Amino acid sequence: MTTYLDHAASSPPRPVARAALDAGLASANASAGHLAGQQARAAVETAREQVATALRCSPHDVVFTSGGTEADNLAIKGVAWAAQRRTGRIPHLITTAVEHPAVLEAVRWLVTRGEATATVVAPAPDGRVEVDAVLDAVCEDTVLASVMTANNELGAVNDVAAMARALREREVALHTDAVQAVGTLDVDVQGWGIAALAISAHKFGGPQGVGVAVLRRGLAVEPLSHGGGQDRGVRSGTFAAALDAACGAALEEAVRDREALRRRCRSLSDRLAAELISLDGVHRNGPTDPAHRLASIVHLSLDGVDPDRLALELDRAGLAASGGAACGSGASAASPVLQATGVSGTPLRLSLGWTSTAADVDRALDVLTTVIPRLRAGAGTRPGVAARP
Numbered sequence: 001m002t003t004y005l006d007h008a009a010s011s012p013p014r015p016v017a018r019a020a021l022d023a024g025l026a027s028a029n030a031s032a033g034h035l036a037g038q039q040a041r042a043a044v045e046t047a048r049e050q051v052a053t054a055l056r057c058s059p060h061d062v063v064f065t066s067g068g069t070e071a072d073n074l075a076i077k078g079v080a081w082a083a084q085r086r087t088g089r090i091p092h093l094i095t096t097a098v099e100h101p102a103v104l105e106a107v108r109w110l111v112t113r114g115e116a117t118a119t120v121v122a123p124a125p126d127g128r129v130e131v132d133a134v135l136d137a138v139c140e141d142t143v144l145a146s147v148m149t150a151n152n153e154l155g156a157v158n159d160v161a162a163m164a165r166a167l168r169e170r171e172v173a174l175h176t177d178a179v180q181a182v183g184t185l186d187v188d189v190q191g192w193g194i195a196a197l198a199i200s201a202h203k204f205g206g207p208q209g210v211g212v213a214v215l216r217r218g219l220a221v222e223p224l225s226h227g228g229g230q231d232r233g234v235r236s237g238t239f240a241a242a243l244d245a246a247c248g249a250a251l252e253e254a255v256r257d258r259e260a261l262r263r264r265c266r267s268l269s270d271r272l273a274a275e276l277i278s279l280d281g282v283h284r285n286g287p288t289d290p291a292h293r294l295a296s297i298v299h300l301s302l303d304g305v306d307p308d309r310l311a312l313e314l315d316r317a318g319l320a321a322s323g324g325a326a327c328g329s330g331a332s333a334a335s336p337v338l339q340a341t342g343v344s345g346t347p348l349r350l351s352l353g354w355t356s357t358a359a360d361v362d363r364a365l366d367v368l369t370t371v372i373p374r375l376r377a378g379a380g381t382r383p384g385v386a387a388r389p
Contacts, residue, residue, distance in 0.1 A: 003363040004320045007203075007353025008152055008180060008297055014205035014354065017250040021207055024242025031230065031238065040241040047248025051212055054255040055182075055197065057189035063213045063231045064244045068179040068200030070224070071213035072102035074235065075175045075196040076146055077109075078221035080116045083143040086220060093118045094137045094145035096129045097340035098156070100177050102198075103146050104336065117141070126287040127156030127341050131163050135170070144173050144195075149181035153337045153349060154286035155297030157185065161192040168193055173219060179203050179211075183254055183353065184262045184296050195219045199251075201243075205354050206250035210243035257354065265352045266295035268361045272350055273298045275365050279372055281305075285343050296352045301345030304376040310346060313375065317367040322349045 004012070013021075028036035030044050044064070052059040065071045076093065083091040093116050095107050110116035119137040123129050129147055137145075145167055150157045164174040173195035178187050183204040189197055197214040201207055215221050215234060227236030254261075276282050281303035287293040302310070307323055314321055323346070338347060350364065 002318045002320050003360050003367075004355065005350045005352065005360060005364055006320045006322050007183075007356065008349060008351035009322055010202045010208065011183070011205050011353040012355055013202075013207055013246075014250050014253055016253050017201070017206045017246040020249040021242050021246040024245045027241045029238055030241045031228065041239070043241050043245045044239045047244045050248035050252040054251045055187050055189050055199075055212075055214060056191060057197075057214050058217065060232075061189070061214050061216055063215055063235050064240065064247070065198075065211045065213050065235060066209055066240075067211040068100070068177065068198045068203075069102040069211075071198030071200070071211050072100065072146075072175075072177055073106045074213045074221065074224055075198065075215065076103065076106040076144065077224060078215075078234070079144045079173065079175070079196070079219065080110055081222035082220035084115065085222065089141055090114070091116050091143040092139055092141040094121060094134060094142060094147075094172075095119075096121045096123060096134075096147055098123045098127055098129065098151050098154075098337045099146065099148055100152060100179065101336075103148070103177055107146070123156070123340055125341055126292070127151050127154035127285075127337065128287060128292060129158050131159060131166060134163055135166055138167070138170050138172055142170075142172050144175055146175040146177070149176045149178040149187070150185060150294050151286075151337060152180040153297075153335060153347075154299050154341065154343075155180075155294035156286050157181070157292050157294060160194060161188075164193040164195075180294065182251070184258060184265060184294055186258070189214055189216075196221075201247040201250055204250055204254040206247045207243055210240060210247045212247065254354070261354055262295045265356065266290065268352055268356060268358065269295060269298050269350075272361055272364065273300075276300060276368060276372075279369065281345075281376055282372065283345065285341070285347075298350045300348045300350070301343055302348055302372060302376075303345050305346045305372060306375065307346045309375055310348070310371070313371045314367065317371065319364055319367045321364075322351070323347050 027040035030040040048059045048062045175196040179200045200211040283301045285299045
């Protein structure tokens with residue numbers, strides 16, 4: 001049986017999400033005028049209300065997408081294109097070196113095509129992004145800053161509410177990727193004053209293949225694709241009623257249980273970290289202040305451990321963990337997040353979620369406290385696995 005500690009990559013579906021998905025699979029087209037179609041549309045709108053309540057925004061701001069990647073792309077490209085159409089000028093974007101690839105690659109794509117200029121802000125060594133660093137990047141043509149709420153690798157939490165307030169004074173909109181944050185952090189779209197936000201259902205117990213873009217009414221956004229004009233013309237296409245319903249149900253339950261989950265994850269992750277960093281050559285990365293890091297993530301660097309051998313040993317032991325973010329093509333190069341923060345050694349991310357138990361942590365500690373010293377002892381002086389000086 002696998003001990004699953006990779007919730008930051010994907011969290012198992014909650015029963016309420018499975019039930020909503022099963023109930024919706026036989027639904028009609030939610031844009032159809034007949035009764036069956038209107039019943040499907042009612043399920044979509046119920047889900048929209050659930051999401052709006054959970055995120056504290058208007059249901060009119062909620063646009064269902066295929067996931068966090070589409071939601072990020074819709075906000076970044078859509079706002080840039082709308083600004084260019086409105087002003088006739090090349091818009092300037094601000095983002096950070098520790099963003100998800102869905103943000104960084106969208107910005108790079110626009111820049112490469114000459115459709116935007118951009119400033120990529122460096123993080124602090126702990127992975128957090130300082131408000132002043134973002135503000136210093138603002139120029140006359142800046143239309144949007146994209147700064148994640150919490151980092152998916154190090155777990156660093158940013159003060160996006162303070163950023164949004166300061167940027168609004170400069171007439172710059174803030175987009176935030178809250179995909180990793182929403183499961184354990186309170187997210188308040190209206191209270192924070194952000195213009196756009198992205199979440200993905202499979203990070204909080206919903207199904208893969210559905211997410212949400214929150215796009216504040218009044219924010220000019222050009223669509224990525226064109227079609228039947230669904231979702232106020234910003235995101236055309238047949239509503240995925242079953243997926244949308246499952247997303248809404250999962251998020252509603254996740255928010256209801258969030259405080260209890262946060263306390264449980266904090267206790268479990270603190271124990272994990274304390275026992276593992278007591279091993280020789282094991283270091284915890286990310287913010288040292290618990291208020292500035294997600295309760296669900298423990299990110300470690302291991303000196304003198306070969307990453308391929310580590311992955312093999314963990315698979316053999318039935319421990320599902322990650323060497324980094326599971327959001328790329330599978331390349332083994334150090335992630336941009338670790339490069340930007342100067343983290344060295346072999347990375348290991350242990351991430352908890354709604355199914356995590358004390359027994360999972362016990363099992364993980366049994367495995368890791370055996371495997372890590374053994375791999376370090378057998379590493380010798382092979383390239384790439386030397387210990388820190």
